[in-house]
Amino acid sequence: MKPKVMVSPGVRDDNPGLLEEKLSDIAEVVYGTFRDPKNIPSDIKDSEAMILALEPINDEVLDNFPKLKIIARYGVGYDTVDVNACTKRGIYVTHTPGILSHAVAELTIGLMLCLSRALIEADRYVRTEWAGPKGSRLKMGIDLYGKTLGIIGLGRIGYEVAVRARSFGMKIIYYDVERKYEAEKTLGAQYVDLETLLRESDFVSIHVPLTPQTRRLIGEKELRMMKPTAYLINTSRGAVVDEEALCRALKEGWIAGAGLDVFVKEPLPLDSPLIGMRNVVLSPHIGTYTVETRRSMALMCIENVRAALMGMVPPNLVPEQRGMVFKRGAFS
Numbered sequence: 001m002k003p004k005v006m007v008s009p010g011v012r013d014d015n016p017g018l019l020e021e022k023l024s025d026i027a028e029v030v031y032g033t034f035r036d037p038k039n040i041p042s043d044i045k046d047s048e049a050m051i052l053a054l055e056p057i058n059d060e061v062l063d064n065f066p067k068l069k070i071i072a073r074y075g076v077g078y079d080t081v082d083v084n085a086c087t088k089r090g091i092y093v094t095h096t097p098g099i100l101s102h103a104v105a106e107l108t109i110g111l112m113l114c115l116s117r118a119l120i121e122a123d124r125y126v127r128t129e130w131a132g133p134k135g136s137r138l139k140m141g142i143d144l145y146g147k148t149l150g151i152i153g154l155g156r157i158g159y160e161v162a163v164r165a166r167s168f169g170m171k172i173i174y175y176d177v178e179r180k181y182e183a184e185k186t187l188g189a190q191y192v193d194l195e196t197l198l199r200e201s202d203f204v205s206i207h208v209p210l211t212p213q214t215r216r217l218i219g220e221k222e223l224r225m226m227k228p229t230a231y232l233i234n235t236s237r238g239a240v241v242d243e244e245a246l247c248r249a250l251k252e253g254w255i256a257g258a259g260l261d262v263f264v265k266e267p268l269p270l271d272s273p274l275i276g277m278r279n280v281v282l283s284p285h286i287g288t289y290t291v292e293t294r295r296s297m298a299l300m301c302i303e304n305v306r307a308a309l310m311g312m313v314p315p316n317l318v319p320e321q322r323g324m325v326f327k328r329g330a331f332s
């Protein structure tokens with residue numbers, strides 16, 4: 001019998017037929033998902049590998065999967081996976097870094113342009129007002145050229161955002177837990193502390209992973225440091241921002257607006273105050289949602305799963321597991 005690989009249905013929907021084409025010589029692909037550890041479908045419990053969207057993984061969930069060798073996260077962020085719990089059991093955790101950075105960076109720039117040129121409003125205006133009798137005026141935009149972009153987290157994605165913003169003639173400042181000397185040289189990016197970044201930026205863009213240290217990194221105090229003309233862009237994880245404080249900031253004009261691809265709760269509930277706000281642009285967590293990038297992500301997951309099922313170390317282990325070798329079965 002071939003080992004079973006459980007795949008989130010969203011991964012199949014993005015890449016019809018690909019999982020079967022690339023895995024069925026060595027594995028049986030089964031589509032399934034779960035949210036609640038008490039309600040895991042019985043036909044996936046004997047899976048030896050998983051390719052996962054954002055299903056939560058913790059000890060209670062893992063108790064249901066005694067044969068599991070690898071969790072391949074379909075994405076770069078792995079805040080939904082308790083890596084320690086996996087390591088204790090000898091289960092590899094992989095993710096898909098690098099190949100998706102340009103897609104997230106493109107969306108980030110897209111959100112900035114939507115805000116700077118009021119593009120969503122402009123579209124609505126053409127459809128409903130431009131040729132109408134009232135002759136109302138559309139809100140005038142602002143240039144990106146000459147503005148300061150503050151990047152929080154100059155990792156792979158932050159770097160790609162900076163490259164693109166430079167080509168628009170923006171000044172780049174950044175804050176990170178580590179200085180990025182190479183990027184300072186190649187991009188002319190200037191390292192500043194978080195407070196300076198918040199006070200000086202016209203656009204603040206967040207590119208950090210969600211960790212205990214970054215949860216609610218941007219709260220009321222930080223939002224009040226921003227200029228009233230500044231915009232916040234978040235394509236990382238919703239919980240990096242205190243969403244209630246952000247709603248107050250947007251309503252009371254502490255900042256000019258926000259471009260948000262990620263939210264504390266997803267899908268964003270329809271009764272969220274953000275839904276009714278005109279100074280925000282919202283997208284449904286689509287940073288990596290392009291044909292090319294989703295295919296590359298799926299192929300990377302497949303490569304990791306194939307390696308683990310064949311008894312090798314998968315190439316894209318999360319940093320916490322780099323250098324580790326597990327032999328599940330022999331291990332437990």
Ligand code: GLV
Nearest residue numbers: 074075076077288
């Ligand atoms: C998307 O959210 C990812 O983690 O890649």
